[in-house]
Amino acid sequence: MDWREDRIGSAARGENPTLLAATPAGYAVIGDVQFLPGYSVLLSRVPEATALADLPRAERVQYLADVDLLATAVERACRAHDPAFRRMNIEILGNTDAFVHAHIWPRYDWEPEEIVRKPVWMYDPSHWRDPAHELDSRHDALRASITAELNALLASEA
Numbered sequence: 450m451d452w453r454e455d456r457i458g459s460a461a462r463g464e465n466p467t468l469l470a471a472t473p474a475g476y477a478v479i480g481d482v483q484f485l486p487g488y489s490v491l492l493s494r495v496p497e498a499t500a501l502a503d504l505p506r507a508e509r510v511q512y513l514a515d516v517d518l519l520a521t522a523v524e525r526a527c528r529a530h531d532p533a534f535r536r537m538n539i540e541i542l543g544n545t546d547a548f549v550h551a552h553i554w555p556r557y558d559w560e561p562e563e564i565v566r567k568p569v570w571m572y573d574p575s576h577w578r579d580p581a582h583e584l585d586s587r588h589d590a591l592r593a594s595i596t597a598e599l600n601a602l603l604a605s606e607a
Contacts, residue, residue: 453481457496457548467584469596470603472515474508477522477599479592484582485555485569486591487527491519493549501541501549516541516551518606522598527555530591535560538569 452459452466459465460476467478469489480488493512498504504512520537528534538554554569564571576582 455496456546457492457494460492461494469592470599472518472599472603474512474515477515477519479584479588479595481584482577482579482582483584483588484572484576484579485557485560486531486588487523487553487555487595489519489523489553489595491516491551491553496548498549499547500543504549512549512551516553518602519551519599520553522595522602523553523555525598526591526594530594531557533558535565540568 452464456465456478457476460468460471460478465476465478467481469477469479471477472491475494476492478490478492480490482488491512493504495504495508501509501512516539520539524534524537535556535558538552538556540552540554541550542552543549552569556565556569558565
């Protein structure tokens with residue numbers, strides 16, 4: 450089975466190649482596509498939860514705290530890697546994938562003027578399929594920085 454068919458299970462088994470780090474409530478992964486470099490996702494550890502409200506309150510609060518840690522790590526890494534870093538967008542949608550996950554989108558001043566102040570989903574759908582935006586070795590340095598920042602934040606929480 451392809452790891453994309455079971456993103457949470459493959460992360461738990463250490464088979465998900467996009468895994469950055471495990472958090473108390475989830476698995477931080479870098480996005481399959483990187484048209485906005487640093488795009489990451491926090492997958493819940495509970496695959497049967499289809500909405501944030503499905504998690505018991507304590508788990509939900511921990512998950513949201515982990516989202517904050519991942520967003521902070523992505524922001525720090527992206528700010529250091531690109532002076533055009535603008536801000537972070539955090540989204541929990543669940544409209545396509547029926548498992549709890551949060552999108553962590555770095556935004557940049559170099560984005561097209563007609564999109565930079567709008568939701569990422571306003572980008573043409575081809576951005577998600579274009580091989581030029583696939584995660585690959587070009588993203589290794591940024592990926593390592595996000596992982597290092599996240600691990601440092603997780604250690605400070607312990």
